[in-house]
Amino acid sequence: MEKFYDDNGLKFKCTNCKACCTLDGGAVILSSSDLSQLAKYVDLTEEQFIKVYCRWLENSDGKQYLCLKDKNKSQCVFWDCEHGCEVYEGRPVQCRTYPFWTKILETRNSWEKEKSFCPGINCGETHSKSEIESELSKYEENKTKRIIRQSENYASFS
Numbered sequence: 311m312e313k314f315y316d317d318n319g320l321k322f323k324c325t326n327c328k329a330c331c332t333l334d335g336g337a338v339i340l341s342s343s344d345l346s347q348l349a350k351y352v353d354l355t356e357e358q359f360i361k362v363y364c365r366w367l368e369n370s371d372g373k374q375y376l377c378l379k380d381k382n383k384s385q386c387v388f389w390d391c392e393h394g395c396e397v398y399e400g401r402p403v404q405c406r407t408y409p410f411w412t413k414i415l416e417t418r419n420s421w422e423k424e425k426s427f428c429p430g431i432n433c434g435e436t437h438s439k440s441e442i443e444s445e446l447s448k449y450e451e452n453k454t455k456r457i458i459r460q461s462e463n464y465a466s467f468s
């Protein structure tokens with residue numbers, strides 16, 4: 311299917327405005343590989359990591375998904391106002407692939423609307439169609455590995 315960004319790619323550069331790490335009501339949902347990477351990064355077992363840094367979030371499908379805790383009601387548990395993301399090198403795919411997410415890339419309009427939230431949209435370097443598609447597939451593939459509460463491998467961690 312033809313994409314609105316086919317020919318020219320899209321411009322994006324993170325301005326470090328922090329909006330996406332301090333979003334009221336936002337949630338970073340974790341996949342099994344996110345969990346394993348983050349747990350290693352902070353030197354905990356996966357079970358310990360879940361206890362210390364995670365919560366369960368009920369989605370519209372009625373299932374509960376593992377996500378990072380927040381602090382002060384609106385900040386990611388790993389956001390530090392002086393140093394930024396405390397797990398930057400080990401951060402989850404959801405954070406790494408922003409803003410090249412399916413919903414944001416749906417139409418030119420959805421992309422332009424995201425600018426009211428993220429000042430980096432349409433700024434800085436151009437990302438080619440192949441770069442964008444690669445980020446998009448990482449994002450989509452990661453979604454298939456999200457951790458659902460009571461699923462076989464994680465039931466004992468709940």
Ligand code: SF4
Nearest residue numbers: 331386388389395405
């Ligand atoms: S893990 Fe890091 S990049 Fe992702 S939301 Fe939290 S502070 Fe931001």
